[in-house]
Amino acid sequence: xxxxxxxxxxxxxxxxxxxxxxxxxxxxxxxxxxxxxxxxxxxxxxxxxxxxxxxxxxxxxxxxxxxxxxxxxxxxxxxxxxxxxxxxxxxxxxxxxxxxxxxxxxxxxxxxxxx
Amino acid sequence: xxxxxxxxxxxxxxxxxxxxxxxxxxxxxxxxxxxxxxxxxxxxxxxxxxxxxxxxxxxxxxxxxxxxxxxxxxxxxxxxxxxxxxxxxxxxxxxxxxxxxxxxxxxxxxxx
Numbered sequence: 471x472x473x474x475x476x477x478x479x480x481x482x483x484x485x486x487x488x489x490x491x492x493x494x495x496x497x498x499x500x501x502x503x504x505x506x507x508x509x510x511x512x513x514x515x516x517x518x519x520x521x522x523x524x525x526x527x528x529x530x531x532x533x534x535x536x537x538x539x540x541x542x543x544x545x546x547x548x549x550x551x552x553x554x555x556x557x558x559x560x561x562x563x564x565x566x567x568x569x570x571x572x573x574x575x576x577x578x579x580x581x582x583x584x585x
Numbered sequence: 586x587x588x589x590x591x592x593x594x595x596x597x598x599x600x601x602x603x604x605x606x607x608x609x610x611x612x613x614x615x616x617x618x619x620x621x622x623x624x625x626x627x628x629x630x631x632x633x634x635x636x637x638x639x640x641x642x643x644x645x646x647x648x649x650x651x652x653x654x655x656x657x658x659x660x661x662x663x664x665x666x667x668x669x670x671x672x673x674x675x676x677x678x679x680x681x682x683x684x685x686x687x688x689x690x691x692x693x694x695x696x697x
Contacts, residue, residue, distance in 0.1 A: 570615030
């Protein structure tokens with residue numbers, strides 16, 4: 471069964487460092503998303519990406535964050551200068567159509583720890 | 586801003602019991618998603634529905650658009666159903682990609 475894969479599964483970084491979280495969405499999907507979940511809290515939307523551009527972003531997704539689809543398979547989330555409060559589980563997801571029409575498929579997540 | 590409320594927050598039941606988890610939301614939506622999150626953290630989609638009712642195995646999801654309410658039912662519950670069940674809603678995106686707004690989840694424990 472096709473799946474969304476995320477790497478690494480766990481990353482520890484020092485405050486102020488840049489991190490890149492990587493995702494390989496399901497190959498025929500056109501819509502891509504990043505979400506985060508701070509420990510003990512609900513999942514929060516960060517950004518959605520469609521047709522090679524950001525479609526929507528939340529208030530969390532400030533100038534420290536960026537996304538890229540550098541080739542036909544990868545979808546990355548970059549955090550330019552990490553803060554302690556960026557520590558969270560980051561989930562990538564993809565869908566064939568918009569989420570008003572189809573289900574989202576989630577990766578297993580990358581646990582980011584900023585020290 | 587759409588608020589998604591789930592109840593109960595925590596639910597412990599005995600194996601075999603019929604389980605109901607409720608979700609209500611504050612503004613009009615295009616679709617509602619039920620998701621399952623296991624202790625390891627991974628999230629799996631269970632249902633996407635915009636009207637009526639869907640069934641998959643022992644799971645049943647219903648939605649009432651007028652009342653802005655959805656329920657997830659588990660029949661003949663089993664310890665392997667123990668997980669966090671999350672309700673999330675999608676607004677109409679007009680052809681773009683709209684993210685989901687999540688509830689806080691219902692932590693379900695089924696005891697043998």
